[in-house]
Amino acid sequence: MASLDTVLAAHRAYLLGWNIGAAAHPDLPTYRSDVPHATLNGVLRVAGPAPSEALAEARRRLHGVPRIWWVGPDSDGGTADGLVSLGATEVARMPIMTVALDDAEAPTPAGLHISETDDLDAFVAAYARVSGIPAEGIAATVEREKAFSGDGTVIRLAGRLSDGRIVGTAVAWLSHGLVTLYFVGTQPEQRRQGVGAAMTRAALDLARERGAHTAALTSSPSGEGIYRRLGFRPVGEFRLLTF
Incomplete structure (x- = not known):
């Protein structure tokens, strides 16, 4: 770990x-x-x-x-x-929660297909709706995603239904020998169907295939139960302040 x-x-x-x-x-x-x-x-x-x-x-x-x-x-x-x-x-x-990558399991809901995506317009629009990024900020977010430059590798995963709609998102950040998860979210109409857990599990599986052994994330209160069921446990805490 x-x-x-x-x-x-x-x-x-x-x-x-x-x-x-x-x-x-x-x-x-x-x-x-x-x-x-x-x-x-x-x-x-x-x-x-x-x-x-x-x-x-x-x-x-x-x-x-x-x-x-x-x-x-x-x-x-x-x-x-x-x-x-x-x-x-x-x-x-x-x-702040972590898990060893061989500890978690989660089924993929029927009809959900999870894959890497480079369609940033659709991907950002999906996670913006869940994360609270306003409509007027989506274009700037897409541009920043295109220009992202960091000490690691970004993998963007989209969970789509058969009609192509993105109903789940996850960003897997491979850096420092581990994977950190961001923008794990489910569209409101598809919640409580296991989409968030499946998106998380898909990101962890992909990271393990690429050599990572530990996953980390920060959780909102609404997501903590899901992550605990996947084996994540707290190792620290952030206090978030506005100023």
């Missing part, structure tokens, strides 16, 4: 692949996509700068876009509380 430090490094590497802003500094790595969606612009850690200094610099770099601050085990102790005392707002706590 990969160490928590490795999991966090892979997570940073993925989000930095969205960055079109200034080069990231290891003490305060930020990423700016200019997509109007908070999780695609933000701060990844603080190591060294005082919260007040870090907050001022982050606001300067990310001015004009919605943004999120990921405060996790790789940030200095007391960072989240320090930022809250300066006016930041905690909006969520998300477990």
Whole structure:
């Protein structure tokens, strides 16, 4: 199983692949996509700068876009509380979860076909609807997906019905010897049919074929039960703040 430090490094590497802003500094790595969606612009850690200094610099770099601050085990102790005392707002706590790739099983629902896709227009439109990216931000998201450049490999999986509609999505990020999952989602009309679990399982199978041994993700409260049934277990936590 990969160490928590490795999991966090892979997570940073993925989000930095969205960055079109200034080069990231290891003490305060930020990423700016200019997509109007908070999780695609933000701060990844603080190591060294005082919260007040870090907050001022982050606001300067990310001015004009919605943004999120990921405060996790790789940030200095007391960072989240320090930022809250300066006016930041905690909006969520998300477990960091991992699983060995030979531990999970999930059936594929009848009529669902899962495969890699390069149809970014349809793929982004599908995950945008689930993730809360506004319609006016889809074109920018497609462009950033096309220009994505990170220390790893992105695999985009689409789950389609027989009529070609995308009802499930998953992004598998292969980096640092493991796979990290993003944009795992199911269209509202198809929920509670096992699509999300099948998309996750397909991503894990593909990653194992490509040499990964550990999978990681951060989970929303609604998804945690699904991931636990697939064998994922918490190894840490992010506190997400707006600022």
